[in-house]
Amino acid sequence: NAGVTQTPKFQVLKTGQSMTLQCAQDMNHNSMYWYRQDPGMGLRLIYYSASEGTTDKGEVPNGYNVSRLNKREFSLRLESAAPSQTSVYFCASSEQGAIETQYFGPGTRLLVL
């Protein structure tokens, strides 16, 4: 069991470039989440998918889009990166809803110049 995997581990972008962060889980979980972690800010929810086929905005969705490709995979896309999106991005999954234990991936460190 790999748990939650994320690619890439680290990425440098120039302002205006686009990229997709990939996330996959092998625990047959229904719910998946994308967070960003900034120094002194804790984790903030960007988007979540309560179940396959559904996605909803979290606290800070502006500048991002998501796709729940299937039950295993949940990707996060930055269409036009901005320096304010420099952060560490974590994907997480849970069996059903956030009340259940969330399992986190190792994170993607993104630097936007």
Added chain:
Amino acid sequence: GDSVTQMEGPVTLSEEAFLTINCTYTATGYPSLFWYVQYPGEGLQLLLKATKADDKGSNKGFEATYRKETTSFHLEKGSVQVSDSAVYFCALISGRSQGNLIFGKGTKLSVKP
């Protein structure tokens, strides 16, 4: 809105010292409360949780009691080890958070041998 406030870090302790990390919350109704831990270079892991008033969550020697009267969920451990060095996040789920986790800013703990 609902929120979580944690004590400022970093906290530096000697091995075998007693640990308390304070956490208070603001929420309507009866939130569920969580402590997550992030070891260096890793994603978050659930440490413990409590879903109703007076419940005590415990795991790996850590404990926290859900105190509704003081809106608190302080994390304690009787004797810390070097391996406990990590960042600790208090979090809640409430009706207003649409069933999603709201995190505090995190408290970094360093334990010296």
